[in-house]
Structure formats: structure tokens, C-alpha cells
Amino acid sequence: MESAYDRMQAVMNYATSRISHNKPCVGREELEALRQVFARHWLIKGEEAEKLEHTVARLVGVKYALAVNSGLSALHLALLSLGVTKGDQVILPTYTCVALLHAVNYVGAVPILVDSSKEGFNMDPVLVSKRCSKRTKAIIVPHTFGFPAAIDRILQLRVPVIEDCAQGLGSTYLGKPLGSFGDISVFSFYATKVVATGQGGMLATNNKRYFQTACDLVHPGIGATYRARYNYLMPDVAAAIGNSQLPKLRSFISRRKAIAASYRAVLQKKSSLSFVPGKKDTHVNHFRFIIRFRNEGARDTARKVLLKKGIASIPPISRDELLHRLLKLPDHSFPYAERLAETALSLPIYPCLRDTEVGRIVRALHSLPL
Ligand SMILES: Cc1ncc(COP(=O)(O)O)c(C=O)c1O
Numbered sequence: 429m430e431s432a433y434d435r436m437q438a439v440m441n442y443a444t445s446r447i448s449h450n451k452p453c454v455g456r457e458e459l460e461a462l463r464q465v466f467a468r469h470w471l472i473k474g475e476e477a478e479k480l481e482h483t484v485a486r487l488v489g490v491k492y493a494l495a496v497n498s499g500l501s502a503l504h505l506a507l508l509s510l511g512v513t514k515g516d517q518v519i520l521p522t523y524t525c526v527a528l529l530h531a532v533n534y535v536g537a538v539p540i541l542v543d544s545s546k547e548g549f550n551m552d553p554v555l556v557s558k559r560c561s562k563r564t565k566a567i568i569v570p571h572t573f574g575f576p577a578a579i580d581r582i583l584q585l586r587v588p589v590i591e592d593c594a595q596g597l598g599s600t601y602l603g604k605p606l607g608s609f610g611d612i613s614v615f616s617f618y619a620t621k622v623v624a625t626g627q628g629g630m631l632a633t634n635n636k637r638y639f640q641t642a643c644d645l646v647h648p649g650i651g652a653t654y655r656a657r658y659n660y661l662m663p664d665v666a667a668a669i670g671n672s673q674l675p676k677l678r679s680f681i682s683r684r685k686a687i688a689a690s691y692r693a694v695l696q697k698k699s700s701l702s703f704v705p706g707k708k709d710t711h712v713n714h715f716r717f718i719i720r721f722r723n724e725g726a727r728d729t730a731r732k733v734l735l736k737k738g739i740a741s742i743p744p745i746s747r748d749e750l751l752h753r754l755l756k757l758p759d760h761s762f763p764y765a766e767r768l769a770e771t772a773l774s775l776p777i778y779p780c781l782r783d784t785e786v787g788r789i790v791r792a793l794h795s796l797p798l
Pocket residue numbers: 497498499500501524525527528570571592594595615616617618627628629
């Protein structure tokens with residue numbers, strides 16, 4: 429008879445052989461960088477965070493960068509730097525990370541939600557222009573799953589744009605790196621992002637006034653007149669991890685690209701699935717590999733089949749996470765985002781996914797009843 433120990437062992441074997449949907453890819457370089465931070469006995473913001481700021485500014489091609497403790501903090505500071513305040517309107521997509529809504533709420537602004545475009549995951553620029561008014565003080569434009577949004581069209585509206593590159597580091601659009609388009613751009617270095625610091629973020633801009641305002645809001649000093657400050661700075665412990673990760677950005681993306689190619693080779697033969705078509709003038713970082721199914725049932729069945737084979741996959745944004753649902757707005761006003769929430773499935777794709785694991789996933793995809 430199977431003992432409790434055997435059962436536990438079986439569970440553990442299953443757990444260890446299970447391919448997780450995402451995983452931070454850290455190793456010897458990151459450990460060595462941390463050792464050096466420890467040796468310096470300087471854990472708070474210092475030379476490591478400053479180095480990360482310079483590297484990101486250079487990579488994106490902007491003048492100023494401020495390292496902070498999360499993408500959400502960067503979004504909050506961006507709105508404050510643009511002077512967005514109570515009652516102002518901010519346009520953002522419904523199909524996105526809830527952090528965007530939190531940031532808008534932090535400053536007491538009114539969120540104006542926009543549906544996704546028919547073809548992809550990003551918000552529809554035509555709908556953005558329709559919702560733009562005198563009360564619009566900012567538009568937050570995320571590059572969802574690393575796919576560049578039509579930010580050039582949104583910039584034509586002449587409203588300050590916060591370019592959200594939390595998922596877009598390393599992608600390019602119209603020959604330029606993402607993060608170089610917005611009045612302010614923000615990044616996230618959360619554990620499972622393209623480049624990680626554990627938790628962390630960055631605000632980047634060419635505008636000295638915005639940058640100075642953001643710096644003043646996080647600087648720990650008191651100043652001549654009292655002003656509430658935010659404890660948002662990135663500690664060197666986190667920045668050191670980021671400084672070890674950033675030089676690997678190219679190789680990380682190449683590895684992601686190779687994995688994506690393996691999945692595509694199998695899935696292209698399945699006529700009931702679709703992908704986001706590649707666009708001219710665009711290089712993507714393959715932050716996510718998303719399959720679109722014909723309907724929710726087919727998506728959920730595929731997910732169960734994969735799980736039985738020890739492969740985790742997730743709906744990248746579920747219905748309950750759609751911002752219009754959180755705000756209790758009618759579903760029928762956001763049909764494309766609803767459809768994405770029902771039909772999209774995200775597969776494991778990260779640089780430290782082993783060849784054997786990729787092989788297992790490819791074989792499992794091959795066997796999907798589609
Ligand atoms: C598009 C987008 N913006 C902002 C954030 C917030 O970043 P963080 O988790 O670092 O606060 C995320 C986080 O996942 C995100 O996906």
C-alpha cells in the first residue's frame with residue numbers, strides 16, 4: 429500500500445518536474461553582485477542604483493532615469509510629475525495590469541477605460557482619440573506582453589503620454605527602443621519581468637522638470653518647506669541584481685525568440701489557433717508567448733491537458749482582472765478585451781527554460797486536440 433511518505437514523494441516529484449509558467453532567471457553573476465554589495469556594507473540606494481539608472485537611460489536613449497522600488501511607484505511618480513490631480517481624467521486600457529488603475533487612484537484622477545484593438549492586445553488608438561477631451565491630463569500606454577502599441581498615433585493627440593514599458597524592455601518600434609516615445613516612460617523589474625531586480629522599477633524621461641519633480645518626491649531630505657515624500661527608492665541590493673541582468677538582455681531575448689520559434693513551428697499547423705501577426709518595423713522581446721483559441725472551452729481544455737503533462741499555463745489576464753469589471757462598467761462596451769480574457773493562454777517562456785523542458789512543451793502542444 430502507498431504510504432504517506434510515498435504520496436509526499438510523488439507530490440514532490442511532480443512538483444519538481446512540473447514546468448512553471450514563469451521563473452526568475454538568476455545565477456552566479458547575480459550572487460556575485462550581491463556579495464559585492466554586502467562587502468561594501470551599503471544596502472540602500474547608492475552606486476548600484478545609479479549605475480542601473482545610467483544603463484537604462486543609455487539603452488532607451490533618454491537623458492534622465494530614476495530607479496524606484498516598483499513599476500507601480502514609477503507610474504505614481506509619473507502622474508504626479510505631470511501634475512495629474514484629483515478629478516483629472518487619465519486614459520488607460522481595460523486589458524492591462526491592475527497597477528495602472530492603482531496609480532490613477534493614488535492621485536484621485538478619473539480612469540477612462542478603452543477597449544483593446546481588434547487585432548492585438550494593445551488599446552485601440554481610434555478609441556483613445558474618441559475618449560480624449562479637455563479634461564484628459566494623461567494617457568497611459570502599455571506595450572502589452574512586449575508587443576509595441578501604436579504609440580506614434582496616440583502621441584499625435586498632444587496629451588502627455590506615460591509609456592508603460594513594464595513588459596516592453598528590449599522591444600523596438602519604428603526602429604526605436606520602447607521607452608523612447610513617451611513624455612515619461614516607466615519600467616518594472618519585478619521578479620518575472622524581462623530583466624529582474626526582485627521588485628523594482630524605473631522612471632525615464634527627457635524632460636528635466638518632470639525628472640526633478642519625481643526626484644524631489646522621493647528624496648529623503650526635509651527641504652526648506654515640509655512636503656510629504658514617498659519612500660520609493662530602489663535599494664542597491666536590488667539594483668545589483670539588475671546590473672547583472674541587464675548585460676544579458678540580448679541573450680535573454682535571443683533565447684526567448686528561439687523558444688517562441690519552437691512553439692510556433694508546432695502551432696502553425698493547428699488551424700483553430702491564432703497568434704499576433706508580426707508587424708513591420710517591430711522587434712518584440714517575446715516577454716509572453718500567447719495562443720488565441722476559438723473559444724473559452726477550447727482554451728480551458730488545452731490548459732488542463734497541459735497541466736496533466738506537468739506544464740503550467742495561464743490566462744494572462746483573466747475576466748475578473750479586466751479593469752472595467754473592477755469598476756463595474758458594462759462588459760459589452762469592451763468586447764475585444766472580454767474576448768481576449770476568454771481565449772488567450774500564456775505558455776512558459778523564459779531564458780532559463782531548459783531544452784528538455786522546451787521539448788516536453790513542444791510534444792504536449794503537438795498532442796493538443798485542436
Ligand atoms: C503593464 C504593467 N505596468 C505596470 C506594472 C507594475 O509593475 P510592478 O509590479 O513592478 O509594480 C506591471 C506589473 O506587472 C505591468 O504589467
